[in-house]
Amino acid sequence: xxxxxxxxxxxxxxxxxxxxxxxxxxxxxxxxxxxxxxxxxxxxxxxxxxxxxxxxxxxxxxxxxxxxxxxxxxxxxxxxxxxxxxxxxxxxxxxxxxxxxxxxxxxxxxxxxxxxxxxxxxxxxxxxxxxxxxxxxxxxxxxxxxxxxxxxxxxxxxxxxxxxxxxxxxxxxxxxxxxxxxxxxxxxxxxxxxxxxxxx
Numbered sequence: 763x764x765x766x767x768x769x770x771x772x773x774x775x776x777x778x779x780x781x782x783x784x785x786x787x788x789x790x791x792x793x794x795x796x797x798x799x800x801x802x803x804x805x806x807x808x809x810x811x812x813x814x815x816x817x818x819x820x821x822x823x824x825x826x827x828x829x830x831x832x833x834x835x836x837x838x839x840x841x842x843x844x845x846x847x848x849x850x851x852x853x854x855x856x857x858x859x860x861x862x863x864x865x866x867x868x869x870x871x872x873x874x875x876x877x878x879x880x881x882x883x884x885x886x887x888x889x890x891x892x893x894x895x896x897x898x899x900x901x902x903x904x905x906x907x908x909x910x911x912x913x914x915x916x917x918x919x920x921x922x923x924x925x926x927x928x929x930x931x932x933x934x935x936x937x938x939x940x941x942x943x944x945x946x947x948x949x950x951x952x953x954x955x956x957x958x959x960x961x962x
Contacts, residue, residue: 796935798866803939807946809858813851820847834900841895841913849888856881865936873936876927887920 820843827840856878864870894913899905932940940946 796866796939799935799939800942802862802865803936803946804943805862806859807940807943809862810855811945813855813858816851817848820844820851834898834903834906837910838895838898838900838906841910842892845888845891845895849885849892852881852885852888856885859931865931865939867935870936873927873931873933877931880927884920887916891916 824840824844827837832840859874859881860878864874867873891913894909894916898909898913
């Protein structure tokens, strides 16, 4: 299994970077705020929390498969299933934030629309990773490692980009209101893993 191990490490590192994305949706300070905004924050936090947990669980599952001495078939299956789960979770988040409506702040509508667009974009990107994973050649170790490396690179790019609109949505009073919500405080600990700085 030597051929894929460095690639597995690269994929695991890229994944832990991707997990940073979900942490954008957990607040960090508290404020009494206004009732309208608190009500909006509660609806959003309650809606996205199960999806955040789903993404963290999918990341953990993929990392487990890629860090063990798994066969290419096992890695491929874990990747495809995990990326599909993440894609679905982002799609659901986008729908939830769209359904809740804009927050009661300046530029609330634009912030909401940008966040929905960004989440839908992430969903599409992860759906593309499912296709890439499914297309990997598990019979040829070298080709598989090569293909997996491409998946890891795309994942790395995804984790670097991707949450600007979410950050903007949570600036100022919105973030403060979200920080008071229990469901936003309880972001899963496993989602806070930092990317490994070592290159396999």
